[in-house]
Structures are given as structure tokens and as C-alpha cells.
Amino acid sequence: MISPNSEKDHLGKDFIRKMISEDVKNNKNNGRVHTRFPPEPNGWLHIGHAKSIHLNFTIAEEFNGLCNLRFDDTDPAKESMEYVEAIKKDVQWLGFDWEDRLYFASDYFEQLYQFAIELIKAGKAYICDLSVSEIKEQRGTSEEPGIESPYRNRSVEENIDLFERMRKGEFEDGSRVLRAKIDMTSPNMLMRDPIMYRIKREAHYRTGNDWVIYPSYDYTHGQSDAIEGITHSLCSLEFETHRPLYNWYRDQLLTLNLLKFCPEQTEFSRLNLTYTVMSKRRLLELVEGGHVSGWDDPRMPTLAGLRRRGLPPEAIRRFLAKVGISKRENYIDVGLLESCIREELDETCKRVMAVLRPLKVIILNYPEGVVEELEASNHPKDSSMGSRKIPFSRILYIERDDFLEDPPKKFYRLAPGREVRLRYAYFIKCVDVIKDGINGEIKEVHVTYDPETKGGFAPDGRKVKATLHWVSANHAIPAEARLYDRLFIKENPMDDANFIKNLNTDSLEKLTCFVESSLVSAAPGMRYQFERLGYFCVDSVDSSGKRLVFNRTITLRDTWSKLKQSQKRMKK
Ligand code: ATP
Ligand code: MG
Numbered sequence: 001m002i003s004p005n006s007e008k009d010h011l012g013k014d015f016i017r018k019m020i021s022e023d024v025k026n027n028k029n030n031g032r033v034h035t036r037f038p039p040e041p042n043g044w045l046h047i048g049h050a051k052s053i054h055l056n057f058t059i060a061e062e063f064n065g066l067c068n069l070r071f072d073d074t075d076p077a078k079e080s081m082e083y084v085e086a087i088k089k090d091v092q093w094l095g096f097d098w099e100d101r102l103y104f105a106s107d108y109f110e111q112l113y114q115f116a117i118e119l120i121k122a123g124k125a126y127i128c129d130l131s132v133s134e135i136k137e138q139r140g141t142s143e144e145p146g147i148e149s150p151y152r153n154r155s156v157e158e159n160i161d162l163f164e165r166m167r168k169g170e171f172e173d174g175s176r177v178l179r180a181k182i183d184m185t186s187p188n189m190l191m192r193d194p195i196m197y198r199i200k201r202e203a204h205y206r207t208g209n210d211w212v213i214y215p216s217y218d219y220t221h222g223q224s225d226a227i228e229g230i231t232h233s234l235c236s237l238e239f240e241t242h243r244p245l246y247n248w249y250r251d252q253l254l255t256l257n258l259l260k261f262c263p264e265q266t267e268f269s270r271l272n273l274t275y276t277v278m279s280k281r282r283l284l285e286l287v288e289g290g291h292v293s294g295w296d297d298p299r300m301p302t303l304a305g306l307r308r309r310g311l312p313p314e315a316i317r318r319f320l321a322k323v324g325i326s327k328r329e330n331y332i333d334v335g336l337l338e339s340c341i342r343e344e345l346d347e348t349c350k351r352v353m354a355v356l357r358p359l360k361v362i363i364l365n366y367p368e369g370v371v372e373e374l375e376a377s378n379h380p381k382d383s384s385m386g387s388r389k390i391p392f393s394r395i396l397y398i399e400r401d402d403f404l405e406d407p408p409k410k411f412y413r414l415a416p417g418r419e420v421r422l423r424y425a426y427f428i429k430c431v432d433v434i435k436d437g438i439n440g441e442i443k444e445v446h447v448t449y450d451p452e453t454k455g456g457f458a459p460d461g462r463k464v465k466a467t468l469h470w471v472s473a474n475h476a477i478p479a480e481a482r483l484y485d486r487l488f489i490k491e492n493p494m495d496d497a498n499f500i501k502n503l504n505t506d507s508l509e510k511l512t513c514f515v516e517s518s519l520v521s522a523a524p525g526m527r528y529q530f531e532r533l534g535y536f537c538v539d540s541v542d543s544s545g546k547r548l549v550f551n552r553t554i555t556l557r558d559t560w561s562k563l564k565q566s567q568k569r570m571k572k
């Protein structure tokens with residue numbers, strides 16, 4: 001794992017922006033910059049896709065250009081409208097706008113077919129009757145050249161006839177394919193007469209049963225770029241070996257005067273995150289295996305999951321700006337994402353009080369039936385966020401962890417005989433501990449308060465070592481809190497073929513908690529800092545008028561690095 005690195009020059013530009021600046025300066029494409037984000041609608045987007053979305057859309061913004069949203073939907077078996085809608089929502093949520101430029105490669109099927117006919121006529125493509133597995137076998141290896149298909153030199157007439165009949169559905173699935181006629185000895189295996197069309201009787205979510213032949217991804221992708229007038233086709237590094245093929249199709253069609261535009265492909269490294277799997281196929285396995293509640297489970301690295309977890313899109317954009325763009329494969333520490341989330345939420349979230357694991361506290365000298373409204377500020381560093389009133393009364397809840405009957409030396413919170421401050425309220429002193437007669441569990445703590453300490457300060461100047469959060473028992477609202485931990489226990493979960501076994505079995509804890517009464521107005525998606533406990537967001541799926549569910553977006557501090565440090569110390 002290496003720390004984030006973007007290959008920036010002294011002007012702060014990464015290599016892609018530098019290249020585009022040059023292109024604009026040289027008036028290439030008449031100075032036009034047009035990018036696209038081209039997802040396949042076969043799953044939900046993850047934070048890796050956000051890198052590509054962010055790059056394509058911000059480059060368009062920076063260079064006064066345009067960015068399209070295009071669905072590269074060439075595989076009817078795996079694609080659906082559900083995925084299209086989810087992807088559109090995610091791109092919008094990230095804050096990007098494709099305006100009227102929403103496209104589907106499936107809208108180009110007819111055009112792509114006509115291009116293929118022209119390639120056949122030009123002797124650049126042929127119908128091959130070998131099976132897909134025979135084609136694979138005859139493709140050779142990286143050391144050995146491939147073998148030319150016996151069908152490679154069919155006449156143009158025969159090829160056209162067969163291709164037209166393929167389209168009409170005269171042949172069985174898998175019985176024939178259309179292949180580009182390139183070079184079976186090319187060192188690049190992708191150039192060894194790649195498949196352009198297959199026969200597949202499968203209904204497509206948009207074109208229905210109009211087609212029984214489907215174009216390959218490589219053939220479709222580049223020509224879709226050209227049709228849309230894309231100038232810079234930016235994609236992740238695994239497509240580097242596909243670039244010669246991208247160029248080959250494009251150049252053949254340019255030579256035939258069939259294209260008006262000449263897009264160019266540039267690759268950048270994918271976003272990989274530690275403790276995360278980032279492939280739609282793997283994420284689908286998690287969903288289908290019931291390891292998570294769905295694509296939008298708040299532990300998933302999908303944009304829908306992260307949104308539900310409570311991440312503001314600004315946190316993702318902040319993170320992506322820090323990660324930058326490079327051509328080197330690397331792993332980014334998920335801790336960097338977490339620190340960006342904390343930075344963003346610290347600035348924007350109102351502070352409130354909630355108690356996750358309640359312990360009842362009775363203030364013996366506080367009059368029964370009295371309720372005081374205490375002033376609490378909404379943000380310690382930003383007075384523009386104002387303040388609110390919180391009710392204080394005789395019976396409160398504090399955090400169970402904040403009391404110990406027999407405290408060790410460095411425990412400064414509440415204990416018998418000890419005085420502490422209640423946030424925004426008073427000093428209290430523990431005078432008694434009430435236990436369950438049967439199992440000895442602490443049921444409640446009895447305290448006295450000092451009425452002179454209103455607001456949390458003693459006029460005589462005496463100090464306390466801890467400030468506790470609390471809620472008034474009669475006013476607090478019961479809620480469910482869901483606490484999340486990383487979904488995987490291994491830095492690189494894919495180190496093992498069976499990545500499922502690296503799942504963290506303790507990644508979700510559900511608690512019944514109490515939140516302060518001001519949260520009666522908390523609506524799905526709203527974010528708060530629960531003082532001392534972390535940032536929480538109202539769950540947008542399971543919360544309803546009657547039931548409040550909070551997802552902990554993130555803890556206040558990086559508990560994992562603390563854990564690592566203490567493990568290191570223990571080793572020494
Ligand atoms: P996955 O590997 O997760 O299945 P994919 O690459 O198959 O993703 P596509 O829908 O084809 O998903 O991707 C759309 C665009 O997003 C592509 O241009 C791809 O390069 C880019 N992309 C996908 N994953 C990442 C990533 N981890 N980092 C940066 N860009 C990515
Ligand atoms: Mg892909």
C-alpha cells in the first residue's frame with residue numbers, strides 16, 4: 001500500500017489535465033473537450049466508479065466542455081432498468097449533471113450493425129463458424145501465435161449473406177460469430193481476430209427481442225464514443241491493452257469515411273481501497289449470499305450504501321481530490337476516506353446528545369416534576385449554527401461505560417464519591433449504586449447535584465475531570481442505533497480466493513438507545529454528531545414516522561489506528 005499520489009506538475013495538474021491543456025492549446029478537435037462516463041448497467045456503482053465520474057465531469061467543467069452519461073449496455077443477460085435508475089441517482093447525488101446528454105449504446109445497435117456491414121465489405125471482418133471455445137483454443141498464447149480460422153478467407157458476399165441471416169435469427173446461438181480480421185500473430189492477444197458479434201437469444205431490457213445478435217463491448221464502446229463526438233475517452237488501466245483495438249476499429253471506420261470524430265483513449269489507475277472489495281461481481285456475491293442486506297447496505301462501498309450510511313457527497317469529492325489521478329496501480333488506505341468524512345461532518349453537523357447504552361441516574365436532591373430548559377450550542381466552532389434548549393430533570397440516562405463502581409487509576413468518569421460535569425448542565429456526585437438483587441447488575445446510580453454549578457462551572461473554582469453526555473429519561477426519544485465496523489478483516493480481502501471468509505462477522509451492532517428530544521424533527525438522511533459517540537445519520541430505509549433508526553456514519557476518532565498502535569506496543 002502506498003499513500004495517495006497524483007502525478008502533478010508545478011501547476012497542480014495531473015497527467016490527464018496536462019494532456020488536455022496541450023490539446024486545447026493546439027486546437028485539437030477545434031479546442032473541444034467532450035468526455036463521458038460509460039457504466040454498464042449490470043450492478044450498482046461503487047466508490048471506484050465515483051473516481052471516474054468525478055474525473056470525467058470535473059474535466060468537462062474545467063475545460064468548458066461537456067460530459068455525457070452513457071450506458072454501455074451490450075450484455076442482455078446481466079443488465080436492467082433497475083440498475084440504470086440506481087446509477088442515474090448516484091451520479092446526480094455526487095453533484096453532476098449530464099443535462100440532456102443521456103445515451104445508451106443500445107440505441108446505436110442499428111448503426112453498429114451498418115458499420116459492421118461496411119467492415120465486412122472492406123474485407124476487415126468475417127463470419128467464423130468455430131465455436132467460442134475453439135476460437136479461444138486457436139488464439140495461441142503470449143508466447144505462441146494463434147492459428148488462422150479456416151473461415152477467414154470467405155468471400156465478402158458469403159460473409160454479408162451469413163451476417164444478414166445471423167441477424168434474422170436463422171442460426172443457433174453460438175453457432176457463428178463475426179470476427180474482425182486483424183492479425184493472428186499479434187503480440188497483443190486482443191488483436192487476434194477478436195469477436196465483434198455473437199448470436200444470443202436473450203431479451204434486452206431496452207431493445208427487447210429486436211436483436212438476436214449482440215455486439216462486443218470493445219467494438220461497441222469505441223464506436224459509441226465516436227458517434228457521440230467524445231474527444232477524450234478516459235478509462236481505467238485494465239483497458240490499456242484494449243487501446244490498439246479501440247484504435248483499430250476507429251481507424252478502419254475513419255478510412256471508410258464513416259466517422260466524423262476521432263476519440264482517443266487514455267487510461268488512469270483504478271481506485272482500490274484497503275479493507276474493501278470493489279468489483280460489481282464481488283459485490284453482487286455479497287448481496288446474493290445474504291452477507292449484507294442489499295446493494296445499499298450501509299457497510300457496502302456502493303454509492304447507495306455510503307449515502308445511506310450518512311456520507312455527504314462532498315466527503316467523497318474531498319477524498320477523490322486528495323487521491324488524485326495517476327497511472328500507477330495502488331491501494332489507498334481506507335483511513336484517508338474516513339478522515340475526509342470526519343473533516344466534512346465536523347464542519348457541517350449539528351451536535352446533539354444521545355445515549356447508546358443507557359444507565360439510569362437519579363438526582364436525589366432535584367425536585368420531582370421540575371423540568372429546566374438548558375441552553376446547548378449546536379456547534380462548538382461555528383456560532384452561526386445557533387443553539388437549542390434541552391430539558392433537564394430528576395431522572396437521566398448516561399452512558400453505561402461512563403460509570404464504574406470500582407474504577408482503575410486512570411478512569412476519570414463517574415464512580416462512587418466522584419464528581420463530574422453533565423454537559424450544559426450541572427456537577428453531579430455519585431452517592432449510591434443500586435444493583436439487581438439477583439444478578440448483581442447495576443440498575444441505577446444515585447447522585448446529588450450542586451445547583452450552584454448551572455452551566456457546568458463551579459463558582460468556587462473547583463474542577464472536575466470529566467464531562468458526560470446525558471438525556472432526560474422522561475423526554476428522550478427511544479431509537480435504534482446501528483454501529484458499523486469495516487466489512488472485512490483483511491487489508492486486501494481479495495488475497496484469498498474465497499474472499500467471503502475475510503468478512504468481519506462483527507461489522508454490525510444494533511442497539512436500543514435514547515436520543516434528545518430535539519430529534520423529534522429528525523428526518524431520513526439528516527446527519528448529526530452525537531456528542532462523544534460519532535456522526536450519525538437517520539436511516540432512509542428503515543426509519544418511519546414511528547421508528548427512528550440511526551446509522552453511525554463514523555466514529556469521532558480513528559479507533560483502528562489506535563488499535564494498531566496498541567497492538568504494536570503490546571508486541572514490543
Ligand atoms: P467493476 O470492475 O466493479 O465491475 P466495471 O469496470 O466493470 O466495474 P463499468 O460499469 O464498466 O464497471 O465502469 C464504468 C467506468 O467506471 C469505466 O470507465 C471504468 O473504467 C470505471 N471504473 C470502474 N471501476 C473503477 C475504479 N475502481 N476506479 C476508477 N474507475 C473505475
Ligand atoms: Mg467492466
